[in-house]
Amino acid sequence: MDSSVRPALAGRPNYRTIALIIASAMFMEQLDATVLATALPTMARSFGVSAPHMSIALTAYLLSLAVLIPASGKVADRFGSRSVFAVAIGIFTLGSILCAQAQSLPFLVFARLLQGAGGAMMMPVGRLVLLRSVDKRDLVSAMGWLLVPALIGPIVGPPVGGFIVTWLDWRWIFYINIPIGILGIVLVLMFIENVRGETREPFDVIGFVLSGVSLACLLFGFEMSSRGGEAGPFSLGLMVVGLVVGVAYVLHARRHVAPILDLSLMRIPTFRISVIAGSLSRITQGAQPFLLPLMLQIGFGLSAAESGLLTFATACGSMLMKGAAGRILKRYGFRTTLVWNSVASSLLYAACAAFRPDWPHAAIFAVLLVCGFSMSLQFTAYNTVAYDDIPASRTSAANSFYTTFQQLMLSFGICVGALALHASSVSSGHAHATVGDFSVAFLVVTAISLLASPVSALLPRDAGAVMSGHRAGGREEAAAT
Template structure:
């Protein structure tokens, strides 16, 4: 398949599924305080509604490539949309936080198949020389979700009910199922490999124990022994998985992919950056509502600016990478992105709104360029026959780090509140959290400096001097 109208149709359908997922996540972040009041829990405890979904993604994404190879991308993509839609209905009907978490886990299983399988279709349909443009084209409609999400979420929470942030996925899902049936090609491997059941169990137990251990520790909802016990169980199980993966032909998470330099450095540096990025959608709406005293609708308008900056970037990704290359772009753009997030710690109610808007707009722009570069250069040296395994691996760590970012932010907030002897998070506590998550991303720039100067030149068109 070539870069033709058929390609654009497929990209738009896949992007529509990503739009639904991104819309859901950004609306939910804005609605957390209202949902906390409905469930009679602390707003800080609502972080579990975000991490439970991302945990489900991290556990089930490793299986997405194998399932798509065996059953065909059309069938898997269509079933994933249906499962995500069902999970949305159950989330809207949840009467307490535990039921919401269970529904989010189900929703996450659908999301775990939607995005990686869609990305796999694009990777197998487009030559490497066109991949930067293809990824940018694919992500533009998907970025409409984060742009529309915050103000729409604020409007729904303020004027209707938070439950409708889930119910609006139903018509989008039904249309997506119909479009997938009609247009998505049935891409699958020539011969499906044997499914690594043992590896799936070991990796799932490891990831879930680590994430939920960190989640409970960050909110202080259980004893330290319980949290550390879960984390230790996850680490031990993870060690068993590493041992197991070296003894099977096709492990569920193929660690041998880390031998490719661009893939390895993209995973490591991207993971550090995503911890910071994952914290922002959680911290910013809470900061605006709890720290600034804004309504959900007002905070949604403020946080929408960051997503707007991300969308504006997409037209510039290809020319920037062609001019500077992946290495220089990832180093310097990462520094600019880090500065913008650090400045969020200084936000105060007496700041002019245009100043806050400008920082968030630039932050969204630089962050989006950073992740476009990470997501593309990761596949620069990976052979085509290993795209399926690479997509599953990369997407797993991507979601795991975003989830970890929420845990780190919640932990920083909780510790600051306890340290200052407060009952609820106040504006200085959010400043502490923003500084903590920013410091983590500082390590990414030296890692990016290890990339070869001509890394991904076939994709970017850059020729180093």
């Protein structure tokens, strides 16, 4: 670390304080995402487009994250984590203001891209600060503290979104980020140390451009493929370009001394398995917040407020998992937990395909509560064990790589859900998506996430033992090369 850089206040805050400050930024981001998902049908009517086409408003944000996150570690190392974190919150808040001023879907997409530019630096840099501040034996606990305020966003998001679009103008969805953003900037400047990296490796400009073009083409190609019709050939062309440029990046990365996305990290077994299995699971995590509110409002005819009160059950389940994750991982270990919980969480979300308008709301709420509980355990485990064997010198690179794929697969999940919904509607001859079409989409995305279980089985039996305490002594940190 740069010893010349001092914290804003005398003394270094403990990891709980740092985690809660970072979580305040995550709260704003998660609140925005869940409120927006509930409001999509109302916003679609305001812009004069169909509700499924509003998926681009979600995809645009995640696209911006996926393209810019690879640079987050390098930027934080060069300019300092406090400076980058504060600026990122400011950009996100500015993007929120512009979203509130949108009069058309294209302008909203532009504003969401700007929001994503802030989010691309905000969360990866925040997690990097936490990783550098916490011993491995405290990491599960630190992640738990990080999730507390962050989970409040999804909990209050759906009912707040339903209330806003029912009783107020949907633009207030974005205005509520302003006071949260200002408070976040103040707390960051007060408590976060402006840590810089020890090395000054050259910035991989060519790799940044190649990875950005590849990810952008792939995501927009998948997003447009969900619309069918004349967009089909163009979307296929985008995906082909994305794949070709992606291959070019792989060839470039093998030669560059410090590639923007360090593919050599995939040689580390715990990191590789967490990336692959976590990516498969995130297909469902990305699709569910998009599909569920649409099904409840379009398929069931519920109001936005009613839909919000039901969908916040998932976040309630996630909150309940906070206190149980550490004990579960300590008793069963990472591998056993991930193998069996991958199956459980996938089947629970598949149960959403059975929802029908005549189901009691209490039953739907109960299913979604358990879904959130199981999925929260899944990602707490993935997000922790990924760094089990990562040396301190490669934490920044690993965090950028992992977060890039995390956001990429969340966006891909939205695209897969929208594509499956459209394909079912077209094949059934429906002018608009029906409840049955939503059921097909849920089954498609959960079938993909089931594949995470056999991948997780490849983890060593003692993976993450130092973090979970599953086996006394654990295993030594691997020296990655």
